[in-house]
Amino acid sequence: MTNAIYHPADDVLLKYVTGGFDTAYNIVLASHVSQCLQCQNSVALHQEIGGQALVEQKPVDMKISALDLLESSAPEIDEPPAPITSDYSQTFDIKTPGILSTYLGKALDALKWQSLSPSLKQHVIKADGKAVARLLWMAPGKSVPPHGHQGEEMTLILSGGYYDGDEAYTAGDLHIADHKTPHVPVAMEDKPCLVLTATDAPLIFSGIIPKLLQPFYKI
C-alpha cells in the first residue's frame, strides 16, 4: 500500500467503474487502485451504487430459461485463472502491481526498453483500444521534452518522483493531465523515475527534434 496524495477524482472512478475507459487507462487506474485503500473504498462505493441501479432496471424478458441456459452451455472448462503475480524489480526497487504484471507478461527487469534519449527510455504495453499505455523511465533530474495533450494523459508514479510545475508527484500518486498547454515533468534528483502512463492521443511536442522523432517512437 502506498501513501498517495494524488488520486483519481470521482468522475474518473465513475467512468472506470462503468467501463468507459480504454484498456490502457484501465491498466493505469487498476494499478493505482490495487495499491490504494482509499480508492478501493471509493470503487466499492461506486460499484454498490451500480448494483442498486441494476436492480431498478425495468426487466426485459429473456428468450431462454435458466435451465435451458445451463443445458445448452458448453461443458465447463476449468480454465486456469489468470496468474496475478507481483514481481520485485531489483533495477527499480519496486514491487510491480500484480495487474500490471499480467499485462507486461514478464518481470520489469526482463523487459525490452527503447531508448528515446540517454535519459529517457520507454516500453510500450500492447493493449486493445486506441489509447496507449507505456512505461517511461527518466534519469535522475532529467525531463520529458515539453509536451501538451490533445487527450487525457494519466500517469501512475511507480518509483522515484517528478516535479511538474509547482506540483511534486511520488510513488503511488496518480497524475491526470488534460491540459493543452505544454508541461515538463522533471525527475527528482535522488533516483530515476519510473512511471506507467496512458495517453489517448499523440502527445504534442513543442521542440523540433522530438517532433521529428515522434513517428518512430509511437509517442
Place this chain on the structure above:
Amino acid sequence: MIRIFIYIVRKGMNFSQKSNIVAINTVRQGKVRRAMAARAVDIKPEDRDASYWAALMFDIAEKRDKEAFQSLFDYYAPRVKSFIMRSGIAEITAEEVAQETLLTVWRKADKFNPTLASASTWIFTIARNKKIDRLRKDARPLPDANDPTFAGPGVETPETTAWHSINAAKVHAALEKLPEDQRKVLKLAFIEENPHAAVSEKLGIPLGTVKSRIRLGLEKLRTLLAEQRGDFS
C-alpha cells in the same frame, strides 16, 4: 390491600403467561419459518433482501442448486439485459451478454463473497465486464483491481481483506436518504454508457448540474457512511 396485591400478582401472572405464549409462538414460527425455508428458494418474495440473494448464491456455490440459480436468473437476467440495452447495444446482443453474465454467475458462484459486495453489485460488475469484453478484441482479463472474477491470490497485501469497509446494506440505506435529484442522477450515471452527457440529455438538465449533483450525491453518501462507521474516507 390483599385483594389489590392478589390482583397485581394475577395481572403479573397473566402478563408473564401471555408473554410466554408470545415467546413460544415466536420460537414456533421461527422453527416453521426455518423448516419451510431450509433452502433460500423457499423464502417468500416479500422477505427477499440482500441476505436472500446472498443465500441463493451460497446454495448455487455449495450445492450446485439449479433451482436457486433459476430464482436468481429470473430476477437478474432480465435486468442485466435491460442494463446492457441501455448502452445502445442491440437486443439480440444484450440477450447474449445477459446469458454470458448469468452463466459466469453459475460457474464462479464460489468466488462470491457477501462481505465484499452484495449479489447485485457482484452481478453488475460481471455484466459490465462482459459488456466491455464484447466491445474488445483483446482476450486478456480486464485490468480491474476489484474484478470479482479475478481469481487467485488476490491483488495485493493483507489489507485486501480489510479494505471493504463498504457494506451493501449501509450504502443502500444511505442512498435512500439522498435528496431525490441527487439520487436520480447518481443511479442513472451508473447505467448510461456516457454518463454525464446521457444523464444531461435524459433529464434535460445542464452538464454542469449533472456533474455537481453527482459530486454532491457522493459527498453526501460518504458523510452518511462516515456517520455510521466513524472512519470512512
